Amino acid sequence: MRKTNILIIKTIVITVGLFFISGTSYLSCQTSKNVTPVVHKYQIPPDYLNEPASIPSFWISTYDDVTNFLLANVHKGKVEVIGTTAGGRPIRAVFYGKARQGSGTTTFSGSLGFGDVAAFRGPDNDKTVYMGMAAVHGGEFEGIVGMVNLISVLETGKDLRGIEWPGITDAVKKLDRLILIPIVNADGRVRIPLRMELYRDTLLTVAEYLNTGGKPDGTITGWPQIKEFIPMSMTGPGFPGGYPNDAGVNIQHDDFFGKRQPETQALFDLTVREKPDLILNMHTGALFMRTDRPVCEPALHDAFNTLFRYVHSELAVKGLQESGDPKIAGDPALATTGVFNIDGALDFNCGALSVVVESPSHSFSGNRVSQKAKVEMPDNLLNAQLTCHQQAMKFLGETGGRSKWLPGRKR
Ligand SMILES: [Zn+2]
Numbered sequence: 001m002r003k004t005n006i007l008i009i010k011t012i013v014i015t016v017g018l019f020f021i022s023g024t025s026y027l028s029c030q031t032s033k034n035v036t037p038v039v040h041k042y043q044i045p046p047d048y049l050n051e052p053a054s055i056p057s058f059w060i061s062t063y064d065d066v067t068n069f070l071l072a073n074v075h076k077g078k079v080e081v082i083g084t085t086a087g088g089r090p091i092r093a094v095f096y097g098k099a100r101q102g103s104g105t106t107t108f109s110g111s112l113g114f115g116d117v118a119a120f121r122g123p124d125n126d127k128t129v130y131m132g133m134a135a136v137h138g139g140e141f142e143g144i145v146g147m148v149n150l151i152s153v154l155e156t157g158k159d160l161r162g163i164e165w166p167g168i169t170d171a172v173k174k175l176d177r178l179i180l181i182p183i184v185n186a187d188g189r190v191r192i193p194l195r196m197e198l199y200r201d202t203l204l205t206v207a208e209y210l211n212t213g214g215k216p217d218g219t220i221t222g223w224p225q226i227k228e229f230i231p232m233s234m235t236g237p238g239f240p241g242g243y244p245n246d247a248g249v250n251i252q253h254d255d256f257f258g259k260r261q262p263e264t265q266a267l268f269d270l271t272v273r274e275k276p277d278l279i280l281n282m283h284t285g286a287l288f289m290r291t292d293r294p295v296c297e298p299a300l301h302d303a304f305n306t307l308f309r310y311v312h313s314e315l316a317v318k319g320l321q322e323s324g325d326p327k328i329a330g331d332p333a334l335a336t337t338g339v340f341n342i343d344g345a346l347d348f349n350c351g352a353l354s355v356v357v358e359s360p361s362h363s364f365s366g367n368r369v370s371q372k373a374k375v376e377m378p379d380n381l382l383n384a385q386l387t388c389h390q391q392a393m394k395f396l397g398e399t400g401g402r403s404k405w406l407p408g409r410k411r
Contacts, residue, residue, distance in 0.1 A: 018388030029280035039342025042191075043216035044200040055196045056378050059162035061141040063089065063189050066182045070094060070149055076155055082181070087185035087246030091266055094151055100124035100275055108272075108351050112297075116337065116408030117351055119274050125408075129402040130393055131276040131352070133181040133267070136252050136283065138188020139211035139242025142359040143282025145378075146385025154178070157385060161379075168390045174397025179274055184253060184263055188242040197363035199376070203225070207363040211284075211314045223285075226366040227253060235322070256345040264342065271350040275400035278307070279354035280392055281343055282385070286358035287366040288321050288375060289384045293335040294355055296347040302358050303353050303405040310395040311357075311388050320375055320384045351402055357388055364377040 035068035060069050068310035070079050076093055081090040102123040104111065118125035132150070134143030149159040154167050172178065183189050192210050200206055205220060212226040214240045226232070226241065233239055242252045244261055254264040271279070291308055293301070313330030315321045321329035337342075343354035360366070365376045376382070399405060 011379050020143075021276075022141045023369050025120075037082040040317050041236055043237040043316070044239050045216075047216040048209055048218065049182060049194060049377060050198045051194055052196055052198055053181055056161075058149060058382060059141075059145055059196055059378060060160070061144045062178045062195055063183055063186050064220060065195070066148060067092065067196050070182075073155055074151065077151070077178075077180075082270050083262055083265055085187045085245055086249070086261055087187035089190065091181065091184060091263060093179055093270070096172075096180075097176050099177055099273075100127055100129065108349070113353075114409070117402060120351065121403075122369070126401070126403040127176040128396050128397070129177040129179070129274055129276040129278075131179040131181075131271070131274070132282065132389060133184050133196065134278065134282040135141075135183040135185055135189050136281060137208065137211065137243050137250070138185045138283075139192050139207075140192070140284035140359075141360075142284045142362065142381050144182050144189070145382060146282060146389065147180055149382055150389050151180060151182075152387070158233060159382065161382075165386055166317060166389065167326075168386065168393065171304070171390055171393035171397055177274065177276075178393075179270070179276065184267070185242070185245055187243060187246040190297060191240065196378075197361075199362065200364050202365055204364050204366075205223060207242065207361055209239065211241050212243055213239045215239075215271060218231075219243070226250070230254075231299050253342050254342065254345075256342070264345075267342070267346065269347050271346055271352060275350050276352045277405075278392060278396050279352045280345055280389065281356045282359065282388075283356055284359045284361050286360055288360060289315055289388060291335060292356045293332075293337045294347065295338060295340045295344040296353065297351075299406055300347065301318075301351045304335070304355065304400070307353070307392060308332040309353065310391040314387055314391045315384060318383060318387055320387065327345060350403075353402075359384060 036185055057386045068246035070092055077094045077096045079092055079094055083091045084390055104120040104122040106119045108120045111117045130396045143369045151167045157169055158164050200277045208220045210388050212221045214220040230250055230253055232244055234248045249261045251261050253262050291311055293304055309330040314326055316326045316329035323329045338356055341378050343356055346352055346354040361379055362378055363375055
């Protein structure tokens with residue numbers, strides 16, 4: 001009998017009941033409202049939902065676990081709800097430091113035409129604001145784990161393994177403001193009922209299925225085919241994967257100039273309010289951690305090149321790049337250029353250098369084929385995440401941010 005004939009399909013039903021959000025708690029941006037329940041009913045091959053026998057305690061990745069972590073552990077920072085997903089889930093960010101004060105006198109575009117972005121960013125133009133966000137794609141857990149552990153370092157000096165990160169602690173001292181969003185696409189993350197995927201060596205199929213979706217028989221939609229239909233159909237029996245929100249939209253490729261999704265609008269509102277200099281947009285999908293050159297203002301390319309050197313040379317020193325030579329790994333000529341997506345949109349929304357970082361996955365290895373370094377071990381993945389944030393923050397602090405990268409007109 002062919003295996004496909006006896007394939008047992010497990011139907012998962014994830015129900016988020018009608019819940020009431022309080023507007024009087026520490027979640028200061030939130031307003032009281034009833035939210036429509038969202039019910040998912042999909043057919044996923046049962047083996048795809050197997051987890052490892054043991055999951056490291058530092059691997060906090062689910063929406064509920066992250067929420068509980070923030071509630072229990074953020075004391076120096078402040079947790080705010082910055083928006084609500086299409087499926088009615090709060091999007092939480094953690095803020096440290098002092099926001100830019102005052103306001104500018106013109107639009108971002110106007111400031112470019114005028115020749116000085118201070119006219120948009122206001123009297124605190126020379127302050128430095130760092131922003132990190134993860135899980136724009138809900139099936140990409142590494143960035144979430146990295147962000148949670150970064151928050152642990154900011155709160156206690158140590159990650160959740162008890163390891164100190166003095167480089168992060170030092171880098172943060174030079175910054176004025178930090179904004180960290182562990183899960184942007186909460187709908188996509190909740191759709192995948194796993195804390196951690198099973199490690200499947202060189203088999204990519206399951207990780208890809210969970211990420212980009214597929215049919216009940218386990219075949220994948222695949223990348224980039226998943227991007228042909230936005231919004232995509234969210235009615236089963238196939239599994240939509242973690243890419244889209246509950247409205248079927250991959251917000252990395254939202255309709256930025258048209259009808260924006262609530263997650264995108266939340267990011268637009270947040271970034272125009274805070275005017276970050278640098279945004280790291282943490283994804284999963286590389287053999288070795290990779291920073292992509294965004295489609296952005298040409299004037300920001302030099303800053304990107306310097307950021308690339310800071311990040312990739314240090315990753316190489318720690319054995320987390322294909323080359324162990326920091327000069328080779330840190331050469332920005334290696335960077336691939338993305339397409340127009342949310343990072344370019346955020347640049348043109350607020351002037352930030354917004355950069356996709358692709359992490360290796362904990363669930364499969366592309367390196368085993370070539371017998372390269374085994375970077376997909378969870379400890380290595382976390383080290384790469386924290387090293388990336390450390391170096392990006394160090395870059396921002398030492399280069400002084402946009403006001404120094406692109407000094408304004410001489411008056
Ligand atoms: Zn992604």
